[in-house]
Amino acid sequence: MRHVVVISTGGTIASRWQGDGYAAEAAGREVLEAGAVPQDVEVRVVDLFTVNSSRLTTDHQLRLLHAVHDALADPEVDGVVVTHGTDTLEESAFFVDLFHGDRRPVVFTGAQQPLDAADGDAAGNLYDALLTAVSGRDIGAVIVFAGQVFAARGTVKRHTVNARAFGDPDGPPLGRVEFGRVSWGRRQPRRAPLPLPERGSATPRVDIVMHHSDADSVLFDAAVSAGARGIVLVGTGAGNANPEIADAVRRAVAGGVRVAVSTRVAAGAVAPLYTGGGAVDLAAAGALLTGTLKPGQARIAVLAALLATGDAASADVELRRLLDTAPKTAPASELYLVDGVGH
Numbered sequence: 001m002r003h004v005v006v007i008s009t010g011g012t013i014a015s016r017w018q019g020d021g022y023a024a025e026a027a028g029r030e031v032l033e034a035g036a037v038p039q040d041v042e043v044r045v046v047d048l049f050t051v052n053s054s055r056l057t058t059d060h061q062l063r064l065l066h067a068v069h070d071a072l073a074d075p076e077v078d079g080v081v082v083t084h085g086t087d088t089l090e091e092s093a094f095f096v097d098l099f100h101g102d103r104r105p106v107v108f109t110g111a112q113q114p115l116d117a118a119d120g121d122a123a124g125n126l127y128d129a130l131l132t133a134v135s136g137r138d139i140g141a142v143i144v145f146a147g148q149v150f151a152a153r154g155t156v157k158r159h160t161v162n163a164r165a166f167g168d169p170d171g172p173p174l175g176r177v178e179f180g181r182v183s184w185g186r187r188q189p190r191r192a193p194l195p196l197p198e199r200g201s202a203t204p205r206v207d208i209v210m211h212h213s214d215a216d217s218v219l220f221d222a223a224v225s226a227g228a229r230g231i232v233l234v235g236t237g238a239g240n241a242n243p244e245i246a247d248a249v250r251r252a253v254a255g256g257v258r259v260a261v262s263t264r265v266a267a268g269a270v271a272p273l274y275t276g277g278g279a280v281d282l283a284a285a286g287a288l289l290t291g292t293l294k295p296g297q298a299r300i301a302v303l304a305a306l307l308a309t310g311d312a313a314s315a316d317v318e319l320r321r322l323l324d325t326a327p328k329t330a331p332a333s334e335l336y337l338v339d340g341v342g343h
């Protein structure tokens, strides 16, 4: 028998019609009962909270992180499944991934159709997530959706309502779930985990400001005035802005704010190619370029580095390590399948 802890957090997978719209209301046990559990898998349900994921706060994500670590403290547990709303699923999954050093996986899933939909995707996604939780090793936190297994890092919600909601715009999935078994493809390099923040840690403010034609530095400066300890600047193209914003970045960095540059473009990395307020100047002003991380996950990298460290200098060191685009790859033998489940 394999053991999985399912942590229920809400989302459409736990939502029902309220008369004027959908809202998360179902407990984890009800979500589980909507579908089947793979053979030889025993599930323990933890009801952590029940919210639609656009309402999540850092405090929720810290509670989730600790719930995952509590679940894995039991050596009998083979893996963890988190049921989650899809809107911010890529943020919570990446957050958990950055602190995850255990060989056992944490598998995030959800649904695009509500729990009470006759032809919904909740049951299938949950079944596949449970299979993945007992099959994968050394894969960190992953997202299982519509028959595909994606590494948390780099994966984004790509469609507002379609069942094939997730994808990595810069790479193929880690694996697929077909005919009741998981087959693995691409390996994902793993970075050493961040130290776990204390329970109930103070949560730093980290804002996202998007660049666009005609943008000035008013919103960026407002984030600094609001007390942001980190700001993700979502540049155009390969991470570009303009000279006024580059000056604002320089002032913010000099004042101890961590600034990271992502892009509003759907695929590809940010790169120091352009001056005139482009990524060359933003990097010279002290901003860190976030590679292929899209804005939501770039923000999570900044947030996690701040939470894991006490001061700006150490946060900077950790953030550079998290953003390293060529981390040391674990030996291939560290990824294997546990036989005998779901075949």
Ligand SMILES: NC(=O)C[C@H](N)C(=O)O
Binding pocket: 010, 011, 012, 013, 051, 052, 053, 054, 084, 085, 086, 087, 088, 110, 111, 112, 113
């Ligand atoms: N499909 C979903 O789960 C969307 C929902 N609004 C949520 O993120 O909670």
